[in-house]
Amino acid sequence: MTRLHEVAAGLLVATSRTDALNSVVIIGQDGAALLVDPGWQQDELDDLTAELTARSLTPVAGFATHAHYDHVLWHPDFGEVPRWASPDSVRIAGSHREEILEALGPDFRPEVLSLVGRLSVLPGLDIPWLGPEVGVILHDAHIVGHSALWVAELGVLVTGDMLSDVELPLPDDSPGALGAYRAGLGALAPYASIARFVIPGHGSVTSDGSARVAADLAYLDDLDAGRESTDARLANSGMAEVHAANLRLA
Numbered sequence: 382m383t384r385l386h387e388v389a390a391g392l393l394v395a396t397s398r399t400d401a402l403n404s405v406v407i408i409g410q411d412g413a414a415l416l417v418d419p420g421w422q423q424d425e426l427d428d429l430t431a432e433l434t435a436r437s438l439t440p441v442a443g444f445a446t447h448a449h450y451d452h453v454l455w456h457p458d459f460g461e462v463p464r465w466a467s468p469d470s471v472r473i474a475g476s477h478r479e480e481i482l483e484a485l486g487p488d489f490r491p492e493v494l495s496l497v498g499r500l501s502v503l504p505g506l507d508i509p510w511l512g513p514e515v516g517v518i519l520h521d522a523h524i525v526g527h528s529a530l531w532v533a534e535l536g537v538l539v540t541g542d543m544l545s546d547v548e549l550p551l552p553d554d555s556p557g558a559l560g561a562y563r564a565g566l567g568a569l570a571p572y573a574s575i576a577r578f579v580i581p582g583h584g585s586v587t588s589d590g591s592a593r594v595a596a597d598l599a600y601l602d603d604l605d606a607g608r609e610s611t612d613a614r615l616a617n618s619g620m621a622e623v624h625a626a627n628l629r630l631a
């Protein structure tokens with residue numbers, strides 16, 4: 382993991398060597414830290430705990446943007462604090478726990494695996510903590526119950542597995558998934574357009590959120606119209622398979 386670096390005042394990001402997963406740390410009062418999607422590999426989680434300690438930051442809450450295996454990790458040293466998620470994310474993380482553990486594979490210590498997906502339903506759409514106000518934007522693109530976070534004070538939008546510059550849109554395989562994906566982009570667009578920083582779950586941070594929205598809409602338009610896509614992300618690892626699945630869905 383590259384070390385935590387400051388993206389905005391009071392907001393740190395560390396990027397995993399695996400699929401460029403971004404772990405987000407939002408700093409509140411008196412060294413309180415809100416951890417969003419901390420991951421991914423065992424040594425990277427270990428490094429993250431060490432870095433938080435070195436910076437005198439104490440996790441007081443977590444948030445999982447959605448119920449996929451790379452977004453529901455935790456480390457014992459982060460402590461027993463509430464790990465919030467949407468109602469659907471909590472439900473899916475519970476009902477699919479075996480699949481999630483299988484997807485993570487054998488490279489995690491048992492005490493870390495025992496904490497995977499242990500989420501609590503966020504009451505309402507604001508994370509209760511002593512820090513900048515963090516609002517949840519709920520939608521069903523990528524997976525039902527997906528949540529983005531809007532930190533108005535910092536002008537930061539944390540998007541989970543949306544608005545990536547390395548991954549194509551990844552709708553789930555339900556019949557209405559492409560429509561749900563457009564609806565999700567519609568929910569994010571107003572925030573993306575004013576965000577100073579958009580932090581995707583995978584890939585690089587951008588100050589041009591509208592360009593990310595436009596790229597995803599153009600990709601979906603090509604799918605719907607049966608046109609060949611010229612999206613540069615097609616060349617990235619694993620994206621040919623994603624594109625083939627998206628063509629079947631369309």
Ligand SMILES: [Zn+2]
Binds near residue numbers: 449
């Ligand atoms: Zn992911």
